[in-house]
Amino acid sequence: MARDAGPAAPARPLRRDAELNRRRILASAREVFGQRGLEATLDDIAHHAGLGVGTVYRRFPSKEHLVEAMFAERMEEVGDLAVEALKADDAWQAFVDFTWQAAELHSTDRGLREIMLSNKFGHDHVAEKKARMVPLITQLIERAQAAGGLRPDFAPSDMALLHMMVGSVVEFTCAVDPDLWRRSLAMLLDGLRAEPGKPSELPHPPLDEDEIEEAMSCWRP
Amino acid sequence: MARDAGPAAPARPLRRDAELNRRRILASAREVFGQRGLEATLDDIAHHAGLGVGTVYRRFPSKEHLVEAMFAERMEEVGDLAVEALKADDAWQAFVDFTWQAAELHSTDRGLREIMLSNKFGHDHVAEKKARMVPLITQLIERAQAAGGLRPDFAPSDMALLHMMVGSVVEFTCAVDPDLWRRSLAMLLDGLRAEPGKPSELPHPPLDEDEIEEAMSCWRP
């Protein structure tokens, strides 16, 4: 809790150049963590920001602090999506919309994916945001089930698995076709209907043989 | 190609103790790669076999060689499943059965999962086994579609994604509930039907709140 102690940071403000660099670091972290995940090093982030490592460590005592500072905000966004969805009339559509929107966020931010599904990173602040989401998602699910749209045996914990699955497709194919996850999610959602009709139209074409080969060559477990 | 040059290994046979240890190494590798994936070190495998590292390196010039020797055989098994499935009458059921059986193999062998979905490990031998499977799976899919069981927009490359997804669930939850993937696969398959009826009965209960918490604590991206 060295810095970032909530609103109205106390003591003397940063020098102008320092404040600018602080923002550069956060922007760089957002990009780099988003692309390479939380395994990215602070060295990477510093260089990507055009700064030295020392500068980053002066501002954020450790990687943990930077992660905590960055992702609390992003996770808030996901929570807000759920709140918004709960206001909609059509409970099934609300569930579907929320799931697509959350997946959309995950698909463009590997760090967000990792921090949402693992407890290995992020502490108090992040955990609090996560805790907030559980009842929201549970409610979203129960409403969709009560309305007869969502299969009744779908449990809140299945939501984590769903995002895990979509995330794995993103990771597997992002170098070849970064939107392919849409295809998989559409199929998954077809399997979640309580009263399924015809399969939905898939929003994205499949990979061809060369592309799948390339995905297998890029991907590392 | 130092050893393992197909049937009837030439030159002088190994000394009795050496042959015994060679088998110990392979058995150990199967267990360790299965549990910890291909990132396991030859040191791990040696110790798990109760041997020194030197012994392993004497027998297998590199990790690559060991992997190649081990997994060619296991991949053959998956191919055989497909051949068997193509003989069944009910094309949709054959597709479903094959998918379950393949997932079953994947679920108990992390190394197999990794080698099937990544080209980073294994060369000639392994690649050959993979190539064999493509037409088999394609045929399995086309038959199931022609019979009106499988949705017509399902592509062969989607099979890799399906196993990717199931594998991610295995990895995420194996420490907490190693059979949970069955639940996810059942939902996935419900989404693949051309003429879906009611959702199928799920073969496994969901995780409760504590279990999902624990999964998130164990799992590392």
Place this chain on the structure above:
DNA sequence: GCTATGTGGAGTAGGTACCTCCCCTTACTC
């Protein structure tokens, strides 16, 4: 112009992985 504040990046410490080397042990041969 002076000084507190900020910067850069080489360097440290500590870890991990693959693989080699060489002394000692053991199986097989005569």
Place this chain on the structure above:
DNA sequence: GAGTAAGGGGAGGTACCTACTCCACATAGC
């Protein structure tokens, strides 16, 4: 049962990576 070629063990070499520190030098702001 002695001699010898083959095998076994595991410390340690090499190479690499990551988190983090330190301090000579630069700059903002008064």
